[in-house]
Amino acid sequence: MLYFSRWKTVLIWTVVLAGLILSLPNAFTQSQLDSLPDWLPKKQLALGLDLEGGSRMRLQVDKEHLPDTDATVAVLTRRLSELGYANPHVVTERNGRVLIEVPGLYDSQLLKDILSLTGELSFRMVDSSVPVQQAIDGTPPEGDEVVYSFDDPPVAYLVKKEPLVTNENFVDAQAGIDTATQQPVITFHLDSVGADRFSKATKAGIGQSFAIVLDNQVLSAPVIQEAIPGNTGQIAGNFDLSGASNLALVMRAGSLPASVTVIEERTVGTDLGAASVSYGKIAALVGAALVILFMLLTYGLLGVIASIALVVNVILILAVLTLFGAPLTLAGVAGIVLTIGMAVDSNVLIYERIREDRRAGFSVIQAIDSGFARALATIVDANVTTLIAALVLFTLGSGPVHGFALTVTIGIVTTLFTTFTLTRLLVSVWVQRSKPKEVPGALLKLVPYNTKIAFMKLRSLTLGFSALSSIAAIALFLIIGMNFGIDFKGGTMVEMQSSEGAIDLDDVYSRLDELNIGDVKIERFKSDDRALITVGSQGEGEDAEQTVGVKIRGEFQDEYNLPRVDVIGPSVSSELSQAGILAVGLCLVLIFAYVWFRFEWHFALGAILATIHDVLLLLLMFIVFKMEFNLWSIAALLAIVGYSLNDTVVIYDRVRENLRKYGSNVSLSSILDASINQTLSRTILTSLATFLALIVLYLYGGDDVRSFALTIGVGIIVATYSSIFVAGPLLMLFGLKGRDVMDEQHPAPITDESRI
Incomplete structure (x- = not known):
């Protein structure tokens, strides 16, 4: 495992160098890049809208x-x-x-x-031969129809169905101000066909009116004073200069072949986006620094090697995102920070194996070689389960969930590369040059290597507690329900900020009440000069939801800055909730299938039940503390599903190894206790490293990221508990026997030398 041919060494360093070159432009400003030679790579990370x-x-x-x-x-x-x-x-x-x-x-x-404007514009002659009210009460003359104006109250017009000109005849349109009336007008230019028809119609219809109809509503109905020759004319109507500009733009671009409805809007102000970039950089740098410090204190020189691999890992993630132009979102930053915390798990597994084999009497070189070899299967199994969760999230996710899953997926691949190529290469170089007589020590030792905790003696208590907690979560979910955010129930959320001190919430509430937009919630947000408005679903279709956003903007945008506006219609919220349920369910099914394939049904069922237990306990937290459940929550849940399976698979892998080694000569409870004790150091060290990264996310992330970090933090505690006190006892409950997984090795008793 420690030998590298020349071509492998060159290939590894080529990948590292390529990653460095591709990611390096992100360290420069655009003006600095412009001053560099053109042959150098200058492509930078694309940033997401948030x-x-x-x-x-x-x-x-x-x-x-x-x-x-x-x-x-x-x-x-x-x-x-x-x-x-x-x-x-x-x-x-x-x-x-x-x-x-x-x-x-x-x-x-x-x-x-x-x-959203369809933009069907036409000029139609007004039929004055029949009173319009008579046409409304009876039947309009053949070839006519009644069309109403944009006015309030609307005015009815009886117009010809056959238009004089349509969108197809407009070749240009510009908004401006009429010098005579000082009113906004649109100056248009017609093609030759339209100009000829319009000229003939105005010549024959002097004294009559023609209607300017937009999306089956009358803008205006001017009287034809004289024939209008040529291909140029003006439209005056009930609109301001902004409305005239919008209509002119639509006339130039053409009408939509089909009407469209806005069913989802997520808007983030540029100032808020810049602040998120700043906080994201801080979170990533500080998180990486804390994890590196932790590895240095825990593993000494081996920690230095792991830290180098960790830095390269992040560089490769950024290089892949830059190369393919995938936008980096705030959720993506959270994924990178979480990857930083979890990436050390592979190094921890290897290093703990090295220490274990050294204590078992192996030479330093033998211990290092076997440490990498014996940890390979465990690392692959643990990362595949996390990868399954990330891929499901990437496939079914939307918005922040998608960005998080993307960086986690890339991070898993780069972690496997750096662990089994770069880390191993650096260790190999160190061994060859230093010829060490001992595995490097550590300044910090958190877990004794010879723990003999009788975990299985507590199994009745822990399984009983877990069963009752899970039942309580299901019961409270059915009775109380979740505090779903607008992602899953629809509605509008608007963040507002004052530039003149604290926001008067009573005044805001009073003004919102006058808008008659239903259930409204207002709360302080981060500081006294900021507030968050949440409006429940209107329950009247897509247009009703969009109208709420329009009303709130119209009421407050002149006095307050609105850095974030989210409007989720009923169809999108319904699909998001269905996709969330499907993602969690599909993830569990796929992981169950994989674990069953790699182990036996006892292990697969135990792992899935332990993971379902973790999900239920997290849902219990959301219910009891009335935490908002949104897309970030789904991302956190599936991240914990992957983490929990990772933790459980590591222990199960050691259980299987010990069963093969000691077989039926040793009780299952002894094997489970030994396996958990042997992996206890890895479990605690990995959890602490991930916690360090999450603390930074919690402190420097926005509110969504803070809730995300809190959920994962609690989830790590729950997952660590379940992998020890639930997953193990379940194997005994299912009647796992040593002979089910024995190989042909001669059974032997578990000795202290076999423990970490």
């Missing part, structure tokens, strides 16, 4: 016009281009969904207005 600021909207194309989705996307892209976004992120999703992400957005409400 770090860069911007808006992410999901639109639903009218179900009856799903075949027109590709054409609708083209028009939406042209409109975004007209707004000044040359390379917007527009993705077509299943069932007529369109995802649009616009970084650095300055007006999300304007974006919604522009994108």
Whole structure:
């Protein structure tokens, strides 16, 4: 395991160097990169909207016009281009969904207005031969229809169905101010066909009116004073300059082939995004520093090697994200910080094996070689279970969940690479050059190597406690339920900030009450000058949810900064909740199948039941403390599913090893106690290293990240407890026998030398 051929050594350092080169541009500013030669790599990390600021909207194309989705996307892209976004992120999703992400957005409400407007504009002659009320009460003349204006109250017009000109005839449109009336107008240009039809109609219809109809509503109905020759004209209507500009933009970009509805909006101000970047950097750097310090104190020189591998690990994660242009989100930063904490687990497993074999009488070189070899299967099993959870999360997740799963998935792959290539190579170089006589010692020893705790004597008590806790969680879930956030029940959340001191919550509540938007919750947020408004679902469809956001913006945007606005419609919230349940269920099924494949059914069932126990206890925490359950919570739950299985698999792997070694000559309870004691040092050290990273996340992350870190922190405690006091006793409960997993080795009693 310690021999490396020349080509392997060159390949390892080539990968490390490539990662360093690809990630290095992220250490420079854009102006510094511009001054460098063009042949150098200059591509930087793409930042997600929560770090860069911007808006992410999901639109639903009218179900009856799903075949027109590709054409609708083209028009939406042209409109975004007209707004000044040359390379917007527009993705077509299943069932007529369109995802649009616009970084650095300055007006999300304007974006919604522009994108959701169908934009069917036409000029139609007004039919004055029949009173409009007569047409309303009876049947309109053939070829006519009644159309109402945008006014409040609306005015009815009897117009011809056949238009004079339509969107297809407009070649340009610009908003401006009429010099005579000082009112906003739109100056338009028609193509030759439209100009000819419009000229003939106005010449024949002097003294009559024609209606300017937008999305089946009348903007205005001017009287034709004289024939309008040429291809240029003006539209005056009931709109301000901003409205005129929006309409002109829509006229230039064209109408949508199918109507669309905004079903989800998540907007983050650029200032909030910049603050998140700053906090994310602090969290990553401080978290890495604490973990490195911990490894140095715990493993000495081997800790130095592990720290070098950890730094390279992070560099490789950043390099992969940079290479493929995958955006780094705040949840992605949380994933990197968590990976930093969990990545040391592989080194801990190897180093503890090395120490164990050295105490068993192996030479230093033999102990190091066998330590890497014997830890291989355990590390692969532990990381595969975590990888399954991350891949399920990546496939079914959305928003922050997706970003978290992406970095964790990449982190698992880079961790396996650095552990079994770079770490092993560095250890090999150290052994060859230093020819050590002893395994490096440690300044900090947290767990004695010869613990003999009788864990199985407590199994009746611990299994009883776990069973009652799990039943209580299920009962409280059915009786009280969860405090679901708007991700899963729909609604609106708006963060507001005052630049003139503390926010008067009573005044805010009073003004919100006048908006008649239903159930409203207002609370202080981080400081007295910030508040969080949460509005429950309107229960009246997608448009009703979007109207709430419009009303709140209209009421407060002139006085307060609104750095974050989330609006989740009922269809999206329903899908998110279903996807969350499916993700947890599918994750457990896949991991059950993998553990059964690698072990026996006793181990698979024990691991899954222990993990379900962990999930139930975390849900119990959410219920008792009324913590909001959102997408971040799903990410935390599945992270703990992976962590819990990781912890349990490490112990089960040692149980299987001891069963094969000692067989039926030793009681199962003794084997379980020995296995847990032998891996106790690894369990505690890994948990502490991960805790150090989580503490930094909790201190420097935003509110969502803080809740995420708290959930995982509690989950680690629960997972550590269950892997020792639940997973082990379950094997006895299922009647596992030594002969089920014995090999042909001669049985022998467990001795003190076999313990860590």
